[in-house]
Amino acid sequence: MPHTDILGFENTSGLYAATDKSEFLDHKWQDKNSVFRIDQLEAALGNVAPESFVNEMREGLKKVGMSIRLNPYILDLIDWRNAESDPIRRQFLPMLSELEEDHPCTSVDSLDERKTSPAPNLIHRYPDKVLFLVTSVCPVYCQYCTRSYAVGQATESLQKDTVTSASGWLAALNYIRSNPSIEDVVVSGGDIARLKPANIKLIGHALLDIEHVRRIRFATKSVSVQPMKFLSDDPWYEAINEVAQRGRSLFKSVFVHTHFNHPREVTPLVEKAMRRLFSDGIHVRNQAVLLRGVNDNPSTMIELIKKLSAVNIQPYYVYSCDMVMGTEHFRVPVSDMQMLEREVRGATAGFNTPLFIVDTPGGGGKRDVHSFEYQNSKFGATGYRSPSVDRNRMYFYFDPLRTLDPAARAEWRAPGGRDAILARLPSVLPTAKPSVMAAE
Numbered sequence: 001m002p003h004t005d006i007l008g009f010e011n012t013s014g015l016y017a018a019t020d021k022s023e024f025l026d027h028k029w030q031d032k033n034s035v036f037r038i039d040q041l042e043a044a045l046g047n048v049a050p051e052s053f054v055n056e057m058r059e060g061l062k063k064v065g066m067s068i069r070l071n072p073y074i075l076d077l078i079d080w081r082n083a084e085s086d087p088i089r090r091q092f093l094p095m096l097s098e099l100e101e102d103h104p105c106t107s108v109d110s111l112d113e114r115k116t117s118p119a120p121n122l123i124h125r126y127p128d129k130v131l132f133l134v135t136s137v138c139p140v141y142c143q144y145c146t147r148s149y150a151v152g153q154a155t156e157s158l159q160k161d162t163v164t165s166a167s168g169w170l171a172a173l174n175y176i177r178s179n180p181s182i183e184d185v186v187v188s189g190g191d192i193a194r195l196k197p198a199n200i201k202l203i204g205h206a207l208l209d210i211e212h213v214r215r216i217r218f219a220t221k222s223v224s225v226q227p228m229k230f231l232s233d234d235p236w237y238e239a240i241n242e243v244a245q246r247g248r249s250l251f252k253s254v255f256v257h258t259h260f261n262h263p264r265e266v267t268p269l270v271e272k273a274m275r276r277l278f279s280d281g282i283h284v285r286n287q288a289v290l291l292r293g294v295n296d297n298p299s300t301m302i303e304l305i306k307k308l309s310a311v312n313i314q315p316y317y318v319y320s321c322d323m324v325m326g327t328e329h330f331r332v333p334v335s336d337m338q339m340l341e342r343e344v345r346g347a348t349a350g351f352n353t354p355l356f357i358v359d360t361p362g363g364g365g366k367r368d369v370h371s372f373e374y375q376n377s378k379f380g381a382t383g384y385r386s387p388s389v390d391r392n393r394m395y396f397y398f399d400p401l402r403t404l405d406p407a408a409r410a411e412w413r414a415p416g417g418r419d420a421i422l423a424r425l426p427s428v429l430p431t432a433k434p435s436v437m438a439a440e
């Protein structure tokens with residue numbers, strides 16, 4: 001059975017051609033047939049991917065911080081005849097030859113989330129909003145995951161923090177309850193696609209019961225990677241819908257935040273899922289990540305934004321790729337991000353134009369890519385201030401080493417080089433005026 005009406009194109013690699021359509025459209029079948037290990041992946045792929053390519057993946061997986069988890073739907077979205085350059089493959093399966101040495105400022109918890117955690121599974125960085133990490137599993141695992149310190153299985157290169165249990169939720173809920181300044185709660189992880197319907201209701205209703213909580217966002221990548229979840233898992237869908245409708249009756253917003261990065265991911269099946277959400281009045285926003293080789297050119301980014309808009313998903317953010325382990329090959333310099341923003345703005349409605357964000361390492365939070373106050377082009381350092389987090393500190397994002405000149409790259413890599421470079425950057429700016437410094 002060709003899956004053209006599900007995927008929007010005919011995948012001639014023929015994976016799952018023999019699978020019954022009703023099975024393919026069942027979220028449980030998708031979960032059951034997901035692959036977690038390279039040998040399962042090899043078995044699922046049969047001979048659609050060349051042996052050399054499978055070897056590349058096996059070696060690549062030994063080096064990275066994220067384990068793999070892929071379902072048949074995503075495996076079927078990959079064009080296996082062009083697997084090396086395929087933008088879907090690139091997001092979920094690492095190849096040894098594409099990996100680059102980590103930037104010396106890379107860390108496993110680039111956003112310093114673990115330092116701003118007042119209760120288990122809760123990040124409180126901004127005055128009126130919190131991030132509530134309710135699970136550490138997702139329906140698929142992305143190689144560039146920001147939260148690779150916790151999300152997914154341990155890999156050969158990275159052990160994981162343990163996140164979350166029902167008792168952990170109670171402490172987080174108590175913290176939110178006792179802090180009237182918190183109006184906005186992002187329920188994330190991990191992915192709420194992995195929560196039982198009863199737990200979605202438990203968390204959703206508990207939050208709605210707190211008078212000062214005005215806005216709830218349920219974060220799930222399943223809209224993009226497992227859209228059948230919205231169509232075949234009625235109890236799960238109805239749990240979200242119940243919380244959303246009760247929220248509406250209380251004049252509070254309950255939205256879904258999701259994560260698409262490439263226009264091919266906006267399939268006919270996604271449209272079907274969106275028709276259900278839209279007809280129930282549940283608004284969906286997208287948070288994309290800017291990834292080299294996936295969506296780092298204007299035409300792809302514009303196509304993504306227009307396709308999302310066409311299915312009533314509002315493009316909200318495009319993030320810089322965080323400086324976490326094993327992501328150097330995905331990162332682009334700040335100047336590329338600014339170029340993309342310029343190209344995209346005006347291509348469609350303003351309310352469907354995402355904000356391009358640098359989530360600053362060290363916990364400065366999200367900053368408009370254009371709003372930097374310091375730049376050192378030799379070392380690829382861009383400085384942002386973030387008054388709502390810490391008005392006296394400057395936060396830096398660093399361009400990938402591949403984009404610097406060889407001398408600067410060598411300085412970064414030399415013993416003690418990193419600390420010497422960091423010592424030369426201003427930690428605080430005397431004024432709030434932009435001061436762009438030329439390379440020394």
Ligand SMILES: *Cc1c(COP(=O)(O)O)cnc(C)c1O
Nearest residue numbers: 123124125126129130131186366
């Ligand atoms: C991203 C984030 C939020 C939500 O921020 P918005 O800009 O409102 O989407 C809240 N808390 C933390 C810690 C975050 O990283």
Ligand code: SF4
Nearest residue numbers: 138141142145190221
């Ligand atoms: S869906 Fe989100 S939390 Fe899960 S692996 Fe991908 S980026 Fe990480």
